[in-house]
Every structure is written in C-alpha cells, then in structure tokens.
Amino acid sequence: MSDILVEAVKGAAAHPRPEGIKFAYGTAGFRDKATILDSVMYRMGLLAALRSKAKKATVAAMITASHNPEPDNGVKLVDPMGEMLEAAWEKHATDLANAKDEDIGSALQRIIDAVDIDISLPADVFVARDTRPSGPPLTQALLDGLKVMGSTFTDFGILTTPQLHYLVRCHNSKGAYGEPTEDGYYKKLAEAFLKLREGTKKKYVPDVILDGANGVGALKTRKLQAHLNDTLKITVCNDGSSGKLNEKCGADFVKVQQMPPAGMDIQPGQRCVSFDGDADRVVFFYLNKDGVFNLLDGDKISTLIAGYLGELVSASGLQLNIGVVQTAYANGSSTRYLEDVMKVPVSCAKTGVKHLHHKALEFDVGVYFEANGHGTVLFSDQAEQKIKAASQDDSLECSRREAATRLTLMMDLINQTVGDAISDFLVVETILSTRDWAADDWNMQYRDLPSRLLKIKVKDRTAVQTTDAERCATAPAGLQEAINKLVAKYQQGRSFVRPSGTEDVVRVFAEADTQANADVLAHEVSVQVYQLAGGVGDQPQPPSTS
Numbered sequence: 209m210s211d212i213l214v215e216a217v218k219g220a221a222a223h224p225r226p227e228g229i230k231f232a233y234g235t236a237g238f239r240d241k242a243t244i245l246d247s248v249m250y251r252m253g254l255l256a257a258l259r260s261k262a263k264k265a266t267v268a269a270m271i272t273a274s275h276n277p278e279p280d281n282g283v284k285l286v287d288p289m290g291e292m293l294e295a296a297w298e299k300h301a302t303d304l305a306n307a308k309d310e311d312i313g314s315a316l317q318r319i320i321d322a323v324d325i326d327i328s329l330p331a332d333v334f335v336a337r338d339t340r341p342s343g344p345p346l347t348q349a350l351l352d353g354l355k356v357m358g359s360t361f362t363d364f365g366i367l368t369t370p371q372l373h374y375l376v377r378c379h380n381s382k383g384a385y386g387e388p389t390e391d392g393y394y395k396k397l398a399e400a401f402l403k404l405r406e407g408t409k410k411k412y413v414p415d416v417i418l419d420g421a422n423g424v425g426a427l428k429t430r431k432l433q434a435h436l437n438d439t440l441k442i443t444v445c446n447d448g449s450s451g452k453l454n455e456k457c458g459a460d461f462v463k464v465q466q467m468p469p470a471g472m473d474i475q476p477g478q479r480c481v482s483f484d485g486d487a488d489r490v491v492f493f494y495l496n497k498d499g500v501f502n503l504l505d506g507d508k509i510s511t512l513i514a515g516y517l518g519e520l521v522s523a524s525g526l527q528l529n530i531g532v533v534q535t536a537y538a539n540g541s542s543t544r545y546l547e548d549v550m551k552v553p554v555s556c557a558k559t560g561v562k563h564l565h566h567k568a569l570e571f572d573v574g575v576y577f578e579a580n581g582h583g584t585v586l587f588s589d590q591a592e593q594k595i596k597a598a599s600q601d602d603s604l605e606c607s608r609r610e611a612a613t614r615l616t617l618m619m620d621l622i623n624q625t626v627g628d629a630i631s632d633f634l635v636v637e638t639i640l641s642t643r644d645w646a647a648d649d650w651n652m653q654y655r656d657l658p659s660r661l662l663k664i665k666v667k668d669r670t671a672v673q674t675t676d677a678e679r680c681a682t683a684p685a686g687l688q689e690a691i692n693k694l695v696a697k698y699q700q701g702r703s704f705v706r707p708s709g710t711e712d713v714v715r716v717f718a719e720a721d722t723q724a725n726a727d728v729l730a731h732e733v734s735v736q737v738y739q740l741a742g743g744v745g746d747q748p749q750p751p752s753t754s
Contacts, residue, residue, distance in 0.1 A: 209314075210327060212356070212357060213312075213313040213316050214313060215356050216312050216316060217310060219356040220251075220312050222250075223247045223250035223251075223349050225247040225305075225307075225309055226244050226247065229244060230306060231302065231306055233293075233298045233301035234298070235562050237282050237284025237301075238252070238305065242340065243279075245281055245282070245342075245346055246345070246346065247309075249283055250349045250353045251312070252269060252285065252304075252305075252350055253351060253352060253354040254354075255304055255353075256268075256285055256333045256354065257353070257357035257358070258316065258325060258331075259287075259293070259297065260330075260333055261325050261329040262325045263288050265288035266288060266332040266333065267286060267332075267333055267376065268334040268336070268373070269284075269285055269335050269350055270336055270337070270367075270373075271283050271337035271338070271343055271350065272338040272369055272486040273485070274484055274489075275458055275460035275484040275485050275489065276485070277453070278340060278341070281343065281346055283350065284369075285297075286373055286376055288376065288377075288380040289376075290373035290377035290624075291565070292562050292565070295562065300322075303315055304316070304319070330358075330359075332360045332361065333360075333361045334362050334375055335347060335350060335351065335354075335361055335362065335363045336363075336365065336369075336371070337365070337366060338453075338486045343366075347363065364390070367390065367424065368428050368630065369486040370488050370627065370630070370631065371393055373625040373626045374393050374625055374628075375389070375393070377625050394434075395435060397432070397435075397630070397631060397634055398435035399620070400617045400618070400621040401637075402437060404614065404617050404618070404621065405439050405641065406641060411646045412641045412645055414441060414641065415441040416441070416442055416479045416480065416481055416637070417443045417445060417480045418443065418445065418480075418481050418483070419445055419446050419457055419462070419469045419480065419483065420445065420483055421446055421454050421458030421482070422447070422448045422451045422457060422458075423448060423454065423484070423486065424486060425483035425484075425486075426444050426447035426483075428487065429630060445472045451471060453485050456469060456471075457470055457482070458484045459489040459490060460484055460489065462482045462491055466501060467501055468480070474494075476496060476497050476498075477495070477647070477648070478494060479494055479646070480492065480493050480494055481493075481633055481636075483630075484581075487629040488582055488626060488627045488628060488629060489627065489629055490581045490629035490632045491503060491505050491509075491581040502647070502651055504651060505581055506577035506581045506582065507538050507579050508651070509583070510532050510542070510546075510575050510577040511532075511542055511546055511550070512636060513575050513585060514552050514575045515550055515653075516639045516642070517530060517575070517615070518550065520611045520614055523607060524595070524598055524608050524609075524611035524612040526594050526595065526598055526612065528572040528573055528594065529573070530552060530553075531571035531573075532553070532554050532576070533557050533564045533575070533576035534555075534557070534564075535556065535557060535563075535677070536677060536679045536706070537579050537661075537717060538556075539659065539719065540657050544654075549654075555567050555570070558677050558678055559678060559706065561626075564576040565626075568585075568586045572590065573586070573587055573588075581627075581629075581632075582627040583632070584622060584623060584624060584625075584626065585618075586624055587624065595619065596612075596616055598612035599612040599615070618638075657700055657719045657721065657726070658722055659718065660726045661715065661716070661730070662716040662730050663708075663715055664734050664737045664743055666714055666741050666743055667712065667742040667743075668712060669707035671742055674706055674707075678704060679704045684740045684741050686740060691704070691736065694732045694733055695729065698720040698728075698729050699720065699725070700719070701718070701720045702718070703717060703718040703729055704717055705733065705737055714737050716737060718733060724751075724753075731750050734748040735748055
C-alpha cells in the first residue's frame with residue numbers, strides 16, 4: 209500500500225465511522241443527521257482528491273442538506289464543468305463511506321485500480337457550505353481528508369450550492385464561463401439582467417418579497433442587490449436573523465403545504481418568491497384579490513421560460529429545437545399546455561435532477577424543472593455558437609439580430625450548471641417585465657389539475673418496479689392493471705406509483721378534475737399498493753368527506 213493510503217488510514221482514527229449505520233450517496237449526495245456525518249466528510253475529502261486526480265481538473269465539495277431541517281447536513285461532490293458527480297462514482301462514494309476504518313486504504317486502492325488513477329498527479333478542490341451551525345466542524349473533517357491526500361484546496365466559506373457549481377466551471381473553463389469569484393457571479397447575472405430590463409410597465413411592478421428560508425439565499429440576495437441599481441426592489445424576509453433554517457419557511461414548505469411561509473406579511477396581488485435552504489430551488493406565490501393562496505411552481509416556471517425562449521428563437525430566424533423535460537410529478541395541465549397550445553415537445557425523465565439534466569442535453573435548448581422548483585436551461589454548444597454569431601451578424605435585419613442579442617443575454621442570466629434560485633428568480637422577473645404581466649396574468653396561462661401525494665409503508669420497497677420514466681409499474685403483478693381501471697373512473701384522471709429511494713415506502717401520486725376525485729383516486733391506488741406490494745401497519749383509510 210502506498211504511503212498516501214497508509215496516511216489515509218491513520219487519519220481515519222480522528223474521524224471514526226459510527227457503528228450500525230449504512231450511508232448511501234444519491235442524487236443529493238449524502239444527507240443525514242449532522243452528528244453522524246464526521247466520518248463521511250473525511251472520506252469525501254479523500255474521494256474528492258481522487259476525483260480531481262482522475263479528471264486532471266479542479267472539482268468541488270458542497271456541504272449542505274438543502275431543504276432538510278437544520279439539524280441535518282450532507283455533502284455532494286461537483287464535477288469540473290459544474291455538473292453533479294458522475295453516476296458511476298456514486299457507488300465509489302457509498303463503498304468508501306461504509307468501509308471499516310482499517311479498510312479505507314484498500315477501499316481507496318479499489319477505486320484507483322477501477323478508474324486507473326495516477327495517484328502521483330496533483331489534486332485541487334473547491335469547498336463551500338451553507339449556513340448550518342454544523343457546517344464548520346464538518347468542513348474541517350473534509351479538509352482533513354484533502355490534506356491527507358496532498359490536495360490543494362480553496363475554502364470559500366458560505367455560498368449557495370449553485371454559486372459553487374458556477375465557480376468550479378468558471379475556473380476550469382479558464383474564465384470562458386465567467387469570472388471565478390463570488391463577485392464575478394453577481395456581476396455576470398446583474399449585467400445581463402440590467403441589459404434586458406425595459407422601461408416602466410403598466411401591470412408589472414418591480415417589487416417582490418423574498419422568503420430566504422432563513423438560509424444562505426437571503427444573505428447572497430442582499431449582496432446581489434448592490435449590483436441591480438435599484439431596478440428591482442427585493443424585500444428579504446426569513447433572512448436568518450431569527451428563526452431556524454427551513455422551519456415553516458422555504459420553497460419546500462411553500463410547495464408541500466400550499467401556504468405562505470411564516471415570517472411574511474403579504475397583501476393580495478403582491479408577488480412573492482421562496483428559496484430553499486441552499487438556494488437551488490425557487491417557487492413563486494401570491495394571494496389573489498380574495499386572499500386565496502396561489503402557487504407558481506416549477507411547472508409554471510418552465511412553461512413561462514420555454515414560451516419566452518421559443519418566441520426569441522422564432523424571431524431570430526434560427527433553426528433550433530426547444531424542448532421541456534418534466535418528471536411524472538409534473539401537473540398534467542402543464543404538459544397539455546406545452547404540447548397542445550405552445551407546440552413545444554415534452555420529454556419525461558425519472559425523478560431526480562441528474563435524469564432531467566441528461567435528458568435536456570438532447571435538445572438545442574433544453575428547459576428542465578421539477579415541480580419543486582429545481583431546474584434550469586441548457587444550451588448546446590452548437591446553439592450557443594449560432595446565437596452569438598447571429599447577434600453579431602450585421603447582414604441580418606434588425607429585429608432578428610435584436611432577438612439573438614436577447615438570447616445571448618438570457619444565456620448569461622441563466623446558470624446552466626445546475627438549478628439556481630437566484631438566477632431563475634431573475635430570469636422570471638425579466639420575462640414578467642417584458643410581457644408586462646402581474647402574477648395573476650402568469651398564473652392564467654393554464655389551471656393546475658388538483659392532485660394528491662400519499663406515502664404507503666411496505667416491507668420492501670423493491671417489490672415495486674417501474675418503467676417509462678416511473679409512469680408504469682411492472683411489478684408486483686396486477687398492480688398497473690388495477691391502477692388503469694381506477695384511473696378510467698375519473699375525468700382527467702392520472703396516477704402512478706414509485707418506490708422511495710431512501711426508505712421502505714411507496715409514493716402514490718394522483719390527479720383528477722376535482723380535489724375530491726384526486727383524493728379518492730389516490731386512496732384507491734394506495735389500497736392496491738398496500739394489498740399487492742406488502743403493506744405494513746393498518747390499511748390506508750379513505751379521505752374524510754367532511
């Protein structure tokens with residue numbers, strides 16, 4: 209065993225693995241109670257160094273648990289162009305996190321052999337964290353792992369997750385994507401935003417109330433404001449000065465509870481926006497004139513963005529194919545609106561941002577959002593080249609060149625590395641201003657179908673298998689046939705089931721023409737899951753009719 213691996217084993221003594229706990233690296237990396245993650249952080253420092261050596265480039269490690277409660281924390285690795293960690297390395301991460309302390313050296317050697325890594329190569333890693341109190345000691349554990357491997361590193365302290373993705377891409381592209389500093393991030397977004405702003409509008413009011421989830425998004429939005437030249441008034445609430453991270457606030461709370469967060473005093477018609485704990489998700493909401501809560505989620509955001517970009521592409525005369533990628537959880541009304549009204553092709557991907565991101569790469573301009581508000585837009589290299597060339601082509605008529613110029617600015621405003629609440633927020637504000645829309649105008653594009661999401665406990669979640677981007681169950685036998693019969697009873701009915709990726713539960717989603725029908729359909733499907741897939745505990749009870 210090489211000296212560096214011997215040192216890795218010695219270093220583990222200060223970061224012992226807790227007994228009886230199985231860690232798993234998923235789409236969101238590792239997430240768990242912060243009190244049991246010290247060993248995971250140390251080992252991810254080791255792995256990040258190996259990943260850097262394997263890619264011969266700088267990679268990154270983000271310490272966050274996103275929308276999870278404040279006592280949780282986690283870590284995810286970021287690849288050189290700001291992408292999520294390559295899927296094949298998720299198993300390496302899981303194996304290393306679960307290795308016995310004395311077996312760390314051999315676990316690292318297996319990765320080195322499998323990937324054919326030259327251990328003598330240099331390594332460089334960018335590190336950042338969100339605002340959780342557990343962040344500093346966990347960061348130190350990760351840095352200990354990097355030091356053992358002889359890696360250089362830059363600890364950026366507190367950043368949003370998308371900012372770290374941006375920084376590593378800027379660094380590895382040698383500045384082609386932007387200036388690799390936090391200030392460079394604000395400057396790039398603000399410059400594009402200001403150039404896209406137009407004059408005074410009748411219905412669009414440049415005034416928004418922000419729910420910062422008591423997290424990093426609030427801090428960084430305040431820094432951004434200094435670059436916006438008072439063109440957009442942002443009142444920041446839930447800024448972390450009081451209240452706990454993600455507690456009764458944040459994008460996940462607003463989306464799931466279908467209500468405004470605590471800590472905000474809003475009036476009917478006021479446009480509001482909510483970030484999650486690490487600012488990679490965003491949803492909008494408002495109260496209508498009757499005081500009724502209205503949510504503008506990832507589905508609404510994707511249709512707004514796809515429609516606007518489609519108009520610009522058409523006006524530019526460029527031949528580019530635009531598509532939208534959704535998951536099975538996307539509201540059926542949004543899918544029909546995109547396909548039937550906007551004539552934009554829609555692809556469905558498995559749940560998880562990495563699956564949507566991969567699918568979006570199939571388009572020249574791929575718009576992807578999960579309903580929870582996590583998403584972005586990807587432009588192919590060829591599309592970027594065509595758009596930039598058209599914006600500088602003096603032989604084109606003025607209107608076509610202007611449309612291409614606006615597309616170029618939109619590419620700068622959009623953080624293509626990952627879903628970014630701050631960037632997506634500015635994109636939405638730009639489009640609403642251009643269209644002169646209030647929140648109600650945006651919401652009237654289409655009406656969401658009522659839906660219901662349930663969880664059913666089962667003995668073994670792997671008893672349920674799916675295909676067709678999780679929209680069709682292939683096991684257990686008879687389940688999909690039963691779902692089909694139930695769905696046929698309801699107007700605009702739709703339902704699917706999928707096993708959880710982290711616990712022995714099966715998620716049941718249903719939508720229909722009325723909330724009552726969606727509730728009953730979800731219940732009826734959940735009973736079939738309970739009976740056919742090994743439900744535990746009491747059989748699901750029908751929804752209350754009171």
